[in-house]
Amino acid sequence: MRRGSLVGPFVLILVGVVLLLNNFKPELSLLHLFFNYWPFLLVGWGAVRLIEILVSAARAQPLPRDGITTGEWVLAVLLCLFASGADFARSQLPKARITMHGLQLFGETFDYPLAGSVEAGPAPRVFIENLRGNVRVAGGEGSEVKVEGRATVRAFAKDDADKVNAKCPLEVVREGDQIIVRTNQERAGGDWSVSADLEISVPKGASVTARGRYGDFDIANLDGNVEIASDNAGVRITGVGGDARIQLERSDIIRIVSLKGKVEIKGRGEDIELEDISGRVTVKGAYSGGLSMRRLAGPLVFESRRSELRVAGIPGVLHLDLGDLTAENVQGPLYFKSSSRDVELTAFTGPVEIQLERGDVQLRPAGKDPQIQATVRSGDIVLILPEGADGGVEATTQRGEVVNEFGEELATEDLGQKGARLFGPPGKPVRIRLSTRRGDITVRKTVAAPEQGSPKRLQTTSV
Amino acid sequence: MRVPLVTAVRGPILMITLGLLFVADRFDAAGFDRTWPVLIIVFGILKLLERLALRRQGLGAGGV
């Protein structure tokens, strides 16, 4: 008869006991411990089993073929899925009510009203700390900071909820020139599920710094700066006179409209939408949705693992998502380097430099003096030049065709094994360099009436 | 066939590896989505050692 290991059933019992105790005494933070250190459970399990087997070997006893039985593997895999899934779910579930941090899957929610206010000056610095819950800040007339809201506690019995709520009072106090608004949720201890939604009105001249773990921030109408740091938040900012600095581990949306200062965004998230920003915009991190920029006066700098984008100004609109960079009416210098994206730039001015591993490029510069350098490893390039553009073109492809639909000023040359080349007009200094290793290059002329005629119909006489 | 030590120990070693990978993931050293091939490598090494051990025991068989 095969002697099974004791470790497997032991793990099962341990997990059961932890979860059970958590339902009765969440303040012991057993669950917190569990979710933080569960991989060590696996390591310990394997190590104990390993020692058991080594001891068997030392005693010259027959060794089992299955160090870890099938059933035990099933348990281990389920444990991994459950624990890492809980981590994952914590950040993906809708932020409103359910928080998996405390595994309070049952019980009821109990709400408690919150209110507080304090006199502030015309331009105070407001510091908000609300671990879980949504916060809305609005600047207005008056010189006080007023907080209204609701705390929500999830518990099995009202008495428990009352006790927990009593531990987490809302604090609205003044310390020097700082106004502090705090919901003290960490005082609940353990794995209690406490969250608070706040509506805060502040004097218009205020600056706001907000910290949280889980919950949206909605800031409107301030002359000062805004600073937000959270583990998981959606951020909406409108009408701010100062700078915005946002640091989020995860987010679904960051939307800033009408801000007069600089914007600095770091972290990870999905979508970013910026409109009417006067200052410099810097975005660093990984954003799985897309960037959408409209009317940015200042330079934009975007850095992620895959790509780098610098634009001097965006009077028009620019979209950057997983597959494309599309922009219309942007000001160079523009520099874009990426691994795999299609690029389409329309009506741009100023020098442009593009480097891609893979992707198709379509460029339609405005103005008479485009300066372009586009280097692509694999992809097609289409250049649409206005008639009479200054500057010469030098375009090469190592495997592909060159198509001259522009006119007689440009010429093509077949380089045999080395590919093909398109160049001209002779005598002009080269201002446009296009190169692809695999792909076609087409140069076309913009015509006033778009759908007309064959490519070589026009006799160009321009300089 | 006497079960070689390598075979018996394969399960626990894989489990320890799995646990360590998740430790690295949990403490943000290297995400599991990047480190999972380590499991394949460790499994391959253990299987290799097992084949060698069985050869030394004098058994032979075909098969991949």
Added chain:
Amino acid sequence: MTNGEDRPREEAAHAAGADSQTGGAGGAERPAGYCRVCGKPLSESQVRRRHGVIYCEAHVPAPAPLPRSEWDTLPQATAGTSPGLAFVLGLIPGVGAIYNGQYAKGLIHVVIFGLIISILEAGAGGLEPLFGMLLATWVFYMAFEAYHTAKRRQAGLPVDEFSSLIPLKEGAGSVAGPLVLIGLGIFFLLLTLDVIDLYQVVRFWPVLLIVLGVWMLVSRRQPGREERGGAS
């Protein structure tokens, strides 16, 4: 008395038999036959015939089964195992294996299915067609594996937890398998750690064909333990 000894042995045996058996043929009446097994004399009403042989009631063998007609279906060796049903259920991830009682394998099937879907969801780096086809292949693999496992069970053959259509033999033998595994693992690790880029590497895929050809050449030129170096 010599009288008894002179009687022919048969009659003496029969007489003895008639005396010792209950319900014998009776004294004066001549028996219609004698049981082949116990020798009991039988009256006409007690005779049982099978294939031209006479037996008594107690020893008559059961009637022979009718010769099987082609239209009959074979009875199931293990009740409740239907390979056809296994195939259909196998199209649902995990359910095929569960039907065959291989629960751990079912879980693995589900996990792999989920992984492929997750990879497709995360954009597969432009390799969506490959993973899409892999998904379809996997679904049919699950179904066929369930089917074949069910057939083996039906035939009464033992089936272990991780039976698979791909033969994975234990024992010594070529180290090629584990080496391939290690190589594959290192390859994936380099990929996920961004040391190499998929696009750079994908260009080299014909190398696999070359390696396969070389390996086949090498293994044919060396006489194996079971093979003799025969025609290539």
